Amino acid sequence: MPAGDNYSTRPSSDALSEFAAAAAESLAERFQALRANLPPGTRLLAVSKGHPVEAIRALAGLGQRSFAESRLQEALPKQEALGDLAPLDWHFIGRLQANKVRPVLRQFGTIHSLDSLVLAERVARIAAEEGCQPAVFLQVKLRPDPSKTGFSAPELRQHWPQLRQLPGVRIVGLMTMAPLGLSADERRILFGECAALAQELGLAELSMGMSGDWPEAAAAGSTWVRLGSVLFGPKSCQG
């Protein structure tokens, strides 16, 4: 957006100045502001799902290396279009279907959504065949949420002895999402529980926090906040 405007008449309302302020806020400004507000130890994962290649390229030009996608068919053409850049660090955050494990392992170095023992065993087997060692986050679901998958805390403790011995996958941490409708206090408690569970299992990384709740997640010790709309603005392509 141009810095000034060409309107000859101004409705002189608060709404207009709010609009102008919002329009002037560029991707670069949002990126710098977010980075300035993240505590040390919390990294920014730019969720580029639903956002165009040009925006990814612009952020890469500003120094952002880590990007996340949740659908292979959307990610592949983007990754190809960005192939001229120094390699980016791609994270997979979507629901991982069994038949997509191999191509996901070929395109992504980190998976945030490993949500069952069966899937973890499959990832381990295919990673060995592919000769790669993906970093993975185990997705946990600490509150009822019909729209999400993930290990409950008891399930995770039960399967942990098998999970931790899987060859070929590096389990680096836990990932969680807060259900809609929780208060800020309830989210703080939830993220704190996830951090305590990771500590109990000896896992150093925490993938917690999205546009609507990243401050609480960061305060609870998140090491990766996954930010889409607060960084890129509203979705502009199919995601």
Ligand SMILES: Cc1ncc(COP(=O)(O)O)c(C=O)c1O
């Ligand atoms: C798993 C996951 N994490 C993070 C995000 C980013 O969400 P937001 O745009 O609210 O930051 C998404 C977006 O769909 C997502 O699916």
